[in-house]
Amino acid sequence: MLKAIGIISTNYRLNAIERLSENRPLSTVPFGCRYRLIDFALSNMVNAGIRSVGVVLPYRMRPLLDHLSAGKAWNLDRHLGGLFMLPSVTPALKPKVQMFCVRDILANIEFLTTEDADVVIITASNYVFNMNYSKILKKHEKNGADITLVYKNGLKSNIKVESKLMMDKSGKVNGIRKTEDQDTSDLESTFADVFVFNRKLLIDLILRSRDTEFKDLLDLVESNLKDKIVLGYEYKDYIKPIFTLEDYYETSMELMNPEVKAELFDWEEKIITKIKDSPPTKYKENAIIKNSYVASGCILDGKVTNSLLFRNVDVSKNSRLSGCIVMQNCKIGENSILENVILDKGINIPANTVLKAQADSPMYLPKGVVV
Amino acid sequence: MKRKECVAMLLVGGQGSRLKCLTANIAKPGLVFGSKYRIVDFCLSNCINSGIDTVGMLTQYKPFLLNSYVGLGSAWDLDIDKGGLHILPPYQGPQGGTWYKGTANSIYQNFNFIDQYNPKYVLILSGDHVYKMDYNKMLQEHIDKNSDVTIAVLDVPYEEASRFGIMSVDEEDKITKFIEKPKIPESTLASMGIYIFSWDVLRDALIVDESNPYSENDFGKNVIPSLLMDNKRMYAYRFEGYWKDVGTIESYYVANMELLGDSPSLDLFEKNFKISSNSNTDARPPQYIGAKSVIKNSFICNGCTILGRVENSLISPGVTIEEGAVVKDSIVFPDVKILENAKVNKTIIGENVVVGEGAAIGTATKKPLQPNGITLIENNLEISPKIRIAAGSEITS
Numbered sequence: 105m106l107k108a109i110g111i112i113s114t115n116y117r118l119n120a121i122e123r124l125s126e127n128r129p130l131s132t133v134p135f136g137c138r139y140r141l142i143d144f145a146l147s148n149m150v151n152a153g154i155r156s157v158g159v160v161l162p163y164r165m166r167p168l169l170d171h172l173s174a175g176k177a178w179n180l181d182r183h184l185g186g187l188f189m190l191p192s193v194t195p196a197l198k199p200k201v202q203m204f205c206v207r208d209i210l211a212n213i214e215f216l217t218t219e220d221a222d223v224v225i226i227t228a229s230n231y232v233f234n235m236n237y238s239k240i241l242k243k244h245e246k247n248g249a250d251i252t253l254v255y256k257n258g259l260k261s262n263i264k265v266e267s268k269l270m271m272d273k274s275g276k277v278n279g280i281r282k283t284e285d286q287d288t289s290d291l292e293s294t295f296a297d298v299f300v301f302n303r304k305l306l307i308d309l310i311l312r313s314r315d316t317e318f319k320d321l322l323d324l325v326e327s328n329l330k331d332k333i334v335l336g337y338e339y340k341d342y343i344k345p346i347f348t349l350e351d352y353y354e355t356s357m358e359l360m361n362p363e364v365k366a367e368l369f370d371w372e373e374k375i376i377t378k379i380k381d382s383p384p385t386k387y388k389e390n391a392i393i394k395n396s397y398v399a400s401g402c403i404l405d406g407k408v409t410n411s412l413l414f415r416n417v418d419v420s421k422n423s424r425l426s427g428c429i430v431m432q433n434c435k436i437g438e439n440s441i442l443e444n445v446i447l448d449k450g451i452n453i454p455a456n457t458v459l460k461a462q463a464d465s466p467m468y469l470p471k472g473v474v475v
Numbered sequence: 476m477k478r479k480e481c482v483a484m485l486l487v488g489g490q491g492s493r494l495k496c497l498t499a500n501i502a503k504p505g506l507v508f509g510s511k512y513r514i515v516d517f518c519l520s521n522c523i524n525s526g527i528d529t530v531g532m533l534t535q536y537k538p539f540l541l542n543s544y545v546g547l548g549s550a551w552d553l554d555i556d557k558g559g560l561h562i563l564p565p566y567q568g569p570q571g572g573t574w575y576k577g578t579a580n581s582i583y584q585n586f587n588f589i590d591q592y593n594p595k596y597v598l599i600l601s602g603d604h605v606y607k608m609d610y611n612k613m614l615q616e617h618i619d620k621n622s623d624v625t626i627a628v629l630d631v632p633y634e635e636a637s638r639f640g641i642m643s644v645d646e647e648d649k650i651t652k653f654i655e656k657p658k659i660p661e662s663t664l665a666s667m668g669i670y671i672f673s674w675d676v677l678r679d680a681l682i683v684d685e686s687n688p689y690s691e692n693d694f695g696k697n698v699i700p701s702l703l704m705d706n707k708r709m710y711a712y713r714f715e716g717y718w719k720d721v722g723t724i725e726s727y728y729v730a731n732m733e734l735l736g737d738s739p740s741l742d743l744f745e746k747n748f749k750i751s752s753n754s755n756t757d758a759r760p761p762q763y764i765g766a767k768s769v770i771k772n773s774f775i776c777n778g779c780t781i782l783g784r785v786e787n788s789l790i791s792p793g794v795t796i797e798e799g800a801v802v803k804d805s806i807v808f809p810d811v812k813i814l815e816n817a818k819v820n821k822t823i824i825g826e827n828v829v830v831g832e833g834a835a836i837g838t839a840t841k842k843p844l845q846p847n848g849i850t851l852i853e854n855n856l857e858i859s860p861k862i863r864i865a866a867g868s869e870i871t872s
Binding site for chain 1: 509510511550735737743744749750751752754757758759760761762763764765766767768769770771772773774775776777785789
């Protein structure tokens, strides 16, 4: 088995999800009642037995540092290896979605040169997935690949900027096509922002690209397709990118689908997050909860359907929530009606409030808003 | 090493035999309480909330699960360099070794541990009680009164007094008499099994007690009465508030049920004096509540999938309740599976139990096998589909 280390990139910003990540990096957007988006990428690394993970930090890093801390929740507070914070060079440029800036890796080249490993797995931090990397590494080794790119057929996000891998019959990548604002009917072999590099090759490529360091890592791969063995790996299980508010809402609601639940949550590899150790959730006499996810520490006395409740949410008597995502520490007063609303952390909804939106364009209330 | 003001010694070695099959493979302090907690959480949280960061945990009966649960004490911030949590089992020395013969003997055998910290005071705790208490207030009173021994007491109803160690006190709460489980109680001040000793006094007393071949080496029966005879300065510390000795099936069941409802006797949601538990042992997803499920007046934890009906019950982490299943007035331990159309009534179900499809547990009978009508299912059992188990049964392997 190849020995791997990991890099997770968080230094990118997206206009489309701007409001949800206005005051926090995209990687720390709360998701699925008790997680942050980066938990998926990070847990996948840890579950694959990787014990050295570098996180390329975003410009506004406080929420991310707060969440990751020393990596204890992921068992990454190690003497040998562990969690490495890799400061980025420049703040990400908003209009251009450059997810893996070569310059950020160059600035942290020591992480690659000092950690002894055969391969480096590099991923984004805004995907919802529970991926078993060991299968990918096996194939990478067996086929003698220099670089493996993971793709997914039918991978669709609402942002319409995708990279398609073009491959020959043996699965060797011979071209990469960017589908910026082009037709979205073609969902074949979309790159899922997961790279596997032979470590020494990656160091070599990065060091040789000093003069073109503002490139994206994928562009660097593209310019080496002829000389190196670059293989595509088809990922068949559940994976969803979060690029827009619509992606966020749809993917959240999709968790209620039993197949998605089984793939993400019910198998032995668990998604790990920072422990808060809240009390159990209390269901009171008037609680009616249907088809919903609920975190711990909630006190529920109202009606909740098709919704996600984060930790320590109170829903008072005679309130009705449907299609809502309610983040940590929100309080919903009596007799309130909320439909298709996303409440950011700590919002108080006074009694008798009515907020309604359509399911295809949910209403988002930012942190600190006073209703 | 820097001297510690106070070291806590937490006694968790007792079996809790009156809890029957619930403690078949874990000591009583490791028993689930209030759905996500274990009984030992309360003492450990009390310690850290009182600023006591050095705890010796004395284990003896079935320690494995309890040891792995508390681990290094990191869930309670007790994983520190100088001090922290230490698990202290009986051990062998050059002259051999023995099991802990009694509560006092277990402390006697760990002289070296306490001496290493050289504390001024030693707090003796029993790990099988459920309560929130700031030990620091008690310690302050011990210091202010220049006591040798301070015993926490609770004013109990007269009819219950003969179950406890009962103290008579003078107008300054100085203890004048101590009788363990008196037939005719002279007072209603009951010992809560929480003692603060000045270490030099305790040290001498334990040496005397150990040299007495007739002693049972027990704090309540031997050490406290003999210190009283020696005219040591012993005071009662009056505690008011929630304190439960969940020593029997019935008291355990009632204490759990009292957590439910609008005005629970013990508030687990209070933020200022938080009870911590080790949730690190398994990363669990949020609880999923299905489209047909009904949940009334209950606690549900992370990792649960509830598709059936739950009423007046406490459901621990990782429990699955399938469609058509009904769970009423019950306590369900972690990772239990209750399959389709099973009925569970007034039952305590041990960890990892699978209740087969259509099984009925705790069904009404004219004469329950136990007067309280509580049914018990031991850990790790598989209950066959469609089987009927009468109320008050105890199902063991």
